[in-house]
Amino acid sequence: MRMIGFAISAFLLHSAFVGSPLAAQQGDTFGYPYAPEKPLAGELQLVGSTLMQPLASLWVEDFRDTHPEMQAMIDCKGSESSFPLFKSDKPTIGMFSRAISDDELKTASAKQNVSLHATTVAYDVLAVIVHPENPIDMLRWDAERSSLWSGRGNTTITKWSDLGVDTPLGDASILLQLPTAEHGLRTLAERFLVADLKREQYQANEVANPADIGDAVLKNPNAMSLISATRARGQKVKVLPIQINGSRVVSPFDEDSATEGYPLVRELTLVFPLDAKGQRHPLIDEFLSFVLSIRGQRIVQQDGFVPLGASVLDGQRERLGWEVVK
Amino acid sequence: MSMGTRSDFKTETNLQGPIGKPQSMYRKPVLFLTFSAIFGGVLALVANGQEIRDRDADSDAAGQAQGRYYQPAQPASSQFRLGVQIRNTNTGVVITRVVPGSIAQQIGLETNDTIIAVSGYQVGVVEGRTYDVGEELVRRMSRQGTATLLVLNHRNGQLVNIPVPSDPSPAAAVLGTVNTNDRTNAYPSMTLEVRLVDITHPQWRDVVIAETQTVVTGRWPLGFRLDYDPAAIRPNHRYAVEAQISLRGQTVQRTLAPVAVNLSVPSPRVDLTLTSSSQPNVYPNPGASTLSPIDQVDSWYVELLGRKLTDRESTVWQRELSRGKPPQEILATILGSSEYSDRFRGDQRAYITAVFQYLNSRSPSLQELTRWQARLVQLRDVRLTLVQEMLRESMKR
Numbered sequence: 001m002r003m004i005g006f007a008i009s010a011f012l013l014h015s016a017f018v019g020s021p022l023a024a025q026q027g028d029t030f031g032y033p034y035a036p037e038k039p040l041a042g043e044l045q046l047v048g049s050t051l052m053q054p055l056a057s058l059w060v061e062d063f064r065d066t067h068p069e070m071q072a073m074i075d076c077k078g079s080e081s082s083f084p085l086f087k088s089d090k091p092t093i094g095m096f097s098r099a100i101s102d103d104e105l106k107t108a109s110a111k112q113n114v115s116l117h118a119t120t121v122a123y124d125v126l127a128v129i130v131h132p133e134n135p136i137d138m139l140r141w142d143a144e145r146s147s148l149w150s151g152r153g154n155t156t157i158t159k160w161s162d163l164g165v166d167t168p169l170g171d172a173s174i175l176l177q178l179p180t181a182e183h184g185l186r187t188l189a190e191r192f193l194v195a196d197l198k199r200e201q202y203q204a205n206e207v208a209n210p211a212d213i214g215d216a217v218l219k220n221p222n223a224m225s226l227i228s229a230t231r232a233r234g235q236k237v238k239v240l241p242i243q244i245n246g247s248r249v250v251s252p253f254d255e256d257s258a259t260e261g262y263p264l265v266r267e268l269t270l271v272f273p274l275d276a277k278g279q280r281h282p283l284i285d286e287f288l289s290f291v292l293s294i295r296g297q298r299i300v301q302q303d304g305f306v307p308l309g310a311s312v313l314d315g316q317r318e319r320l321g322w323e324v325v326k
Numbered sequence: 327m328s329m330g331t332r333s334d335f336k337t338e339t340n341l342q343g344p345i346g347k348p349q350s351m352y353r354k355p356v357l358f359l360t361f362s363a364i365f366g367g368v369l370a371l372v373a374n375g376q377e378i379r380d381r382d383a384d385s386d387a388a389g390q391a392q393g394r395y396y397q398p399a400q401p402a403s404s405q406f407r408l409g410v411q412i413r414n415t416n417t418g419v420v421i422t423r424v425v426p427g428s429i430a431q432q433i434g435l436e437t438n439d440t441i442i443a444v445s446g447y448q449v450g451v452v453e454g455r456t457y458d459v460g461e462e463l464v465r466r467m468s469r470q471g472t473a474t475l476l477v478l479n480h481r482n483g484q485l486v487n488i489p490v491p492s493d494p495s496p497a498a499a500v501l502g503t504v505n506t507n508d509r510t511n512a513y514p515s516m517t518l519e520v521r522l523v524d525i526t527h528p529q530w531r532d533v534v535i536a537e538t539q540t541v542v543t544g545r546w547p548l549g550f551r552l553d554y555d556p557a558a559i560r561p562n563h564r565y566a567v568e569a570q571i572s573l574r575g576q577t578v579q580r581t582l583a584p585v586a587v588n589l590s591v592p593s594p595r596v597d598l599t600l601t602s603s604s605q606p607n608v609y610p611n612p613g614a615s616t617l618s619p620i621d622q623v624d625s626w627y628v629e630l631l632g633r634k635l636t637d638r639e640s641t642v643w644q645r646e647l648s649r650g651k652p653p654q655e656i657l658a659t660i661l662g663s664s665e666y667s668d669r670f671r672g673d674q675r676a677y678i679t680a681v682f683q684y685l686n687s688r689s690p691s692l693q694e695l696t697r698w699q700a701r702l703v704q705l706r707d708v709r710l711t712l713v714q715e716m717l718r719e720s721m722k723r
Contacts, residue, residue: 033535035558039527054664057710065532075706211668233665234632255637295534301642302659311458325425325557326410326460 031313034066034293036286041069044283048082048095049184050210051124051228052268055303056095062299063290070283079184083108086116086273091281093288094271097124097184097228105271115274119316121291123306126188126264127229127252129214129237131221135167136160140243158202160222169221176204177216177225185210188266189226226264229253230304268305292316406467407555408490410435412459418442418450418478419459427498427556433488438480445473463490498556500587502596504569505547506579516542516573519648520550520598523584526563532649535565539648542571547597554589565589567596575620575647578602619647623656630660630684658717661685662710674702681713685720 046056053076060072073090082094100118109116130136157163161170179186207216210227214235217223229252232239241251242263250262270291272284280288290296297307308316314324409428413420418440424430435441441449444462451457466473473490500522518540524533536554552567559565566584570577579600587596617625623643624635635643643656660666661681670677678698682690690698702712 033555033558034533035524035535035560036533037560039529051664053708054662054710057662057708058659061710061714062532066530068529073706074708209672211664212671214668215671231664231668234669253636295532298642298645301638302646303663304639304665309461310464311456311461314458314460323557324411325428325555326408326412326419326458326463 031292031294031297031308032317034290034295036066036289039069040067040283040286042283043071043073043090044287045085045088045090045092046072046074046076046095047085047092048076048271049079049097049268050076051097051185051231052076052095055122055268055300055305058299058303059287059291059296062295063287066290067286078180078182080182080187082271083112083116086112086114086271091283092273093284096269096271097266098188098269099267100269100271108271115278116271117274117319118269118271119288119292119320120267120308120312121270121316122268122297122300122308124266124268125229125252125257125262125306126226126266127232128224128226128240128242128264129217129232129235130224130240131217132236132238133221134160134165134169134238136163136165136238136240138241138243138249139163140246172222173203174224175220175222176202177207177213177220177223178204179210179213180206180208183210184266185226185228233304265306288320289322292320406464407460408435408463409556412441414450414456415440416451418448425556429490433475433490435475435477435488436480440478440480441475442478442485443476446476466490498554500552500554500567500589500594500596501550502552502567502598503547503549504598504600506571506600508579508600508602509546516571516578517648518542518548518550518569518571520552520567520569522552522554522565522567522587524560524563525566525584525586526560535559539645559589567598569598569600570648570650571600572644572648574618575623575644576618577648577650580650619653620644622653623647623660626657626660631663631665654717654721655714658710658713661717662713667709674699677709678702678712681716685716686723 044060046060053074056072056074056076060074064070064072076095079094079096079098082096086092086094096118099120105116105118128139157174159171159173163174176189178189203222205216205223207213211231213225213227214232214237217225217237229239233253239252241249243249244261244263248261250257252262252264254262270288272280272288274280292308292313297313300307314326317324407428409425409430410421411423411425413422419442421430421435421437421439421441424435424437441459443449444459445466447457447462449457449459449462463473467490475488475490477486477488478484479486502520504518504520520538521534522536524530524535535558536552538550538552540550542548550569564586566586568581568584570580572578579602581598582601585596585598587594620635620640620643624640627633627635627639646656647653661684667677670680675695678695679690682694682698698712698716701715702709705711
């Protein structure tokens with residue numbers, strides 16, 4: 001696991017930008033006030049990420065305080081289940097617990113015959129978890145080698161001993177517990193944990209529901225996985241901090257981990273269609289305006305995620321064609 | 327640029343990295359440069375240049391790996407805005423519009439002026455990366471209370487340093503006082519929150535355009551200044567100001583109703599009077615009703631999630647409580663959260679039973695259990711709504 005070595009390195013490279021621009025220091029949120037023109041009515045459909053379902057519920061609950069005639073249908077079966085649902089007659093927003101590239105949007109738009117666009121709305125801090133009896137205390141990162149540091153140079157990591165475990169567990173192969181393909185976390189786990197290895201080069205099990213990954217890790221002392229830190233809280237699994245640059249150790253549970261250089265951070269994204277005239281549905285437009293406002297970003301924080309920073313928020317507003325005032 | 331303080335450009339002598347958080351971890355203050363560099367259209371980094379490039383090289387690799395550009399980090403502890411729309415260029419930040427009444431207008435910035443640096447930190451596109459002028463201003467204003475803009479005047483091509491006032495005149499602010507009819511009820515740790523709200527539609531209770539929060543100090547009446555974003559003001563809407571005082575997340579005094587304010591006049595004033603709040607402490611678990619609201623929330627976290635509130639959660643919930651969010655809604659959020667429901671590993675029956683038991687101090691009957699299970703299906707597994715309904719029903723009893 002050059003696999004894991006490469007994986008974590010990619011995460012950390014990713015974090016050089018994504019980890020640090022995360023917004024808010026403790027308790028702070030940034031954004032524009034939510035200043036609606038008038039109450040709207042209609043039905044909005046929110047589909048996709050199971051991770052984001054509670055967040056969507058909180059958003060909708062607050063949004064309906066201002067738009068009491070509006071109804072929302074929240075139906076979450078995994079991020080990757082979203083794309084076919086944009087064909088619905090109802091205004092639909094897809095929730096993805098990962099970043100969506102422009103190329104991916106183009107491909108999906110062509111396949112679904114609808115023009116899809118995306119906006120980042122929050123960040124989620126991820127945690128590497130292992131069995132509680134696993135003696136490993138942390139993962140090390142060597143910035144110069146751009147890889148996970150095994151302690152013996154930049155060797156391929158396949159066994160626990162490659163990560164410095166010197167108990168009998170050290171001889172065992174690392175077993176990855178990966179979510180199934182419909183979940184956004186799977187894509188991230190493949191990109192960052194599996195990297196360019198072929199399937200026969202690593203050991204992995206599939207777990208249908210990301211909420212069960214913690215249990216899957218608990219059942220096998222060899223296991224390692226990656227889950228949302230919000231979901232790791234209160235579980236019996238061991239959450240590994242990461243040592244950065246050979247000195248500083250940052251835990252995903254640290255209050256300001258995201259701004260302190262903790263690398264394992266993913267974007268939460270909303271995907272939405274444009275109509276034949278290239279316009280967003282008014283309800284979608286209003287809901288996005290709410291989500292990217294101070295009010296919506298505070299709800300992000302309430303649900304344990306990390307709100308966007310000032311410049312990222314402005315960037316999203318520009319992508320949506322809204323006025324940005326510095 | 328039509329006016330503004332004109333002074334000679336002074337180079338930034340502090341070459342240490344930015345204070346505190348790592349938002350400028352990739353960049354150090356830059357030394358500029360010469361007029362020829364500007365007029366040649368090239369901005370040269372001459373201080374610690376190699377280090378800057380090295381750091382950026384790593385960052386660029388990340389950007390390429392992701393196929394997307396990310397901006398450098400920033401804290402967002404302030405809502406400070408200069409009041410300009412901009413275009414980032416390789417030679418700085420070109421102003422494309424100045425918001426009327428904004429600080430930018432007060433200090434004489436004009437469309438087509440170019441902001442080169444903020445307090446010695448280059449802004450705009452530098453070696454392919456964008457350094458946000460808004461972020462840099464927020465950072466300087468919130469940490470140092472002041473900032474200086476290096477601006478290229480589009481009219482005469484000259485560089486000028488322009489201080490940004492730390493206390494600009496209130497072009498977009500409501501001023502006023504808050505008095506109370508209950509001065510006996512004052513503690514040093516109380517916080518005063520004043521909010522500008524949109525009251526155009528009767529059902530709008532929480533459309534907050536601006537807010538300010540301060541610790542209660544000094545003598546009554548307390549003065550306040552509420553800055554707002556003029557862009558958020560709609561011409562045909564009605565606005566009002568309301569205030570409240572909170573102690574550990576509990577509202578102890580508040581205005582009985584928002585007081586209307588006319589934002590179309592210069593420097594509008596509002597004088598508010600608070601009355602003691604008689605907000606009842608009604609919690610599903612009566613044994614804990616003597617706790618303050620935030621302590622109550624903390625006890626729910628311990629009881630239901632097996633952990634204490636984090637500092638961040640505590641900050642957020644205290645703010646929500648002080649804004650009038652009933653603790654019961656927070657309880658519903660906890661019971662409806664993935665963190666709580668994950669404990670039942672997808673067993674909805676066990677989950678509903680546990681929630682019901684917690685709220686009612688007894689097990690549900692088979693009929694009740696079946697009804698709530700069916701309701702969860704109706705709600706398409708939206709647990710929060712289910713818990714809210716269960717909570718409302720339990721409180722009726």
